Amino acid sequence: DAKTTQPNSMESNEEEPVHLPCNHSTISGTDYIHWYRQLPSQGPEYVIHGLTSNVNNRMASLAIAEDRKSSTLILHRATLRDAAVYYCILRVINQAGTALIFGKGTTLSVSS
Amino acid sequence: NAGVTQTPKFRVLKTGQSMTLLCAQDMNHEYMYWYRQDPGMGLRLIHYSVGEGTTAKGEVPDGYNVSRLKKQNFLLGLESAAPSQTSVYFCASSDWTLEQYFGPGTRLTVT
Numbered sequence: 001d002a003k004t005t006q007p008n009s010m011e012s013n014e015e016e017p018v019h020l021p022c023n024h025s026t027i028s029g030t031d032y033i034h035w036y037r038q039l040p041s042q043g044p045e046y047v048i049h050g051l052t053s054n055v056n057n058r059m060a061s062l063a064i065a066e067d068r069k070s071s072t073l074i075l076h077r078a079t080l081r082d083a084a085v086y087y088c089i090l091r092v093i094n095q096a097g098t099a100l101i102f103g104k105g106t107t108l109s110v111s112s
Numbered sequence: 113n114a115g116v117t118q119t120p121k122f123r124v125l126k127t128g129q130s131m132t133l134l135c136a137q138d139m140n141h142e143y144m145y146w147y148r149q150d151p152g153m154g155l156r157l158i159h160y161s162v163g164e165g166t167t168a169k170g171e172v173p174d175g176y177n178v179s180r181l182k183k184q185n186f187l188l189g190l191e192s193a194a195p196s197q198t199s200v201y202f203c204a205s206s207d208w209t210l211e212q213y214f215g216p217g218t219r220l221t222v223t
Contacts, residue, residue: 034210043202043214044155087154091210100210101171102147102155 004088009107012078020073020106022088027068032091034100035062035073037084044087044102047073083110113138116215118203124221125193133188133218135203141213143206144186145170146178148199149217155202161186193222 005023012018024033034049048055048062050071055062061074075082087105119134135144142163147155147170157170161180175197177189186205190197198221204212 032210036212043204043217044212045214046211049209049211085154100145100212101157104154 004090004103006086006088006103006106008104009109011109011111012075012082014079014110014112015077018075018078018082018108018110020075020086020088020108021070022072023070024088024090025069027090033062033064033068033071034089034091035060036087036089036102037082038087038105039081039084047086049091078108078110080110080112083108115139116203116205116213118201118215118218120218121216122219124223125190126223127194129193130189130191131193131220132190133201133203133220135186135188135205135215137184137186137205137213139205139207139213140183141205141207142183143208143210144180145204145206145212146176146186146188147202147204148172148197149202150199158188158201195222198222 032049032051035047036044037047038044048057048060050062050064063072085105085107087102089100116137145160146158149155156172158176159170159178161167164183167178179187201218203215206212
């Protein structure tokens with residue numbers, strides 16, 4: 001199974017941009033890169049996903065390296081509500097179906 | 113739409129007791145999942161289903177059974193609860209895009 005590597009924690013100040021890195025050097029050509037986040041005492045929440053091209057939505061941007069071995073989730077202006085655990089996940093395809101494998105993620109702290 | 117709902121929200125079991133966790137979704141999703149999350153850990157996949165009547169094992173399936181008799185429901189059973197199964201259990205559903213929608217979780221304590 002393809003694996004991802006993320007820093008355990010990162011800190012940011014409110015109103016500043018945040019770049020959350022993820023390494024996935026064993027990614028295969030058909031694996032999508034997904035990002036989820038989990039606020040304290042809540043279930044995870046979908047953020048964004050992509051395959052090869054950079055992606056933008058109302059929550060964040062996803063920048064994917066040309067060789068696809070790494071990606072960066074960009075929060076353009078961090079708010080206190082963005083303090084959460086962020087998970088970078090590769091979509092794994094097998095014979096029985098599809099599933100997402102979560103790792104430990106990056107804990108983002110945001111200070112005012 | 114209610115999205116993904118889980119029943120119950122909290123439960124305390126004694127070792128050896130059995131119980132069933134119910135997950136329901138109203139988004140007509142094909143895929144459904146059960147995860148567990150231990151303190152300070154990421155989510156680990158227990159079982160999942162790619163359609164009504166089908167189930168598959170995830171990372172940590174031992175000690176659990178599942179059933180998907182109806183498309184909108186995914187049941188997780190513990191036949192003989194153990195303290196190691198104390199955890200928060202999350203259910204999720206998705207369509208073919210795999211954008212997963214999660215329920216609020218069930219906090220289970222086994223004493």
